[in-house]
Amino acid sequence: MFFSYLLFPAASGAPDVIVRAGIAGTYSLLTSESLISEFRREVATKPYVMSHIAPDDLLMLTMLLTENATVVPEIPEPYPAVGVDRKDDHLYAHALLGQADYLVSGDDHLMRVRHIDEVRIISPAEFLDALGQEGLIPDR
Secondary structure, X not given: OHHHHHHOOOOOOHHHHHHHHXXXXXXXXXXXXXXXXXXXXXHHHOHHXXXXXXXXXXXXXXXXXXXXXXXXXXXXXXXXXXXXXXXXXXXXXXXXXXXXXXXXOOOHHHHHHOEEOOEEEEOHHHHHHHHHHOOOOOOO
């Protein structure tokens, strides 16, 4: 979702609304140092993404996340195996540790799991609908 937010900054789609609402404190945004590190690493190693995301934009977003989100403490590896893609297991572990209601992603591997304990895994569009139903954002 953070990639979409930075790749399409003028789009005002679900990722844009969700990220801006989280940074503004409309809902409790959770993150972890490992997620922020993974995000930076992915931007730096994918040529398409790197060519479309300005380093200053990446720095600004990671600073905003660090300053405005609850940073869940790190959990030592190995993470419990949950999904198909072992690289995603830290996301499940941190969502559980942070007592998240939702893990929001458009990643197919994550979406296949659908939930882990009480954490629902939903798309950005589904999360935007949930925020609207809870009265946290106006109808769009």
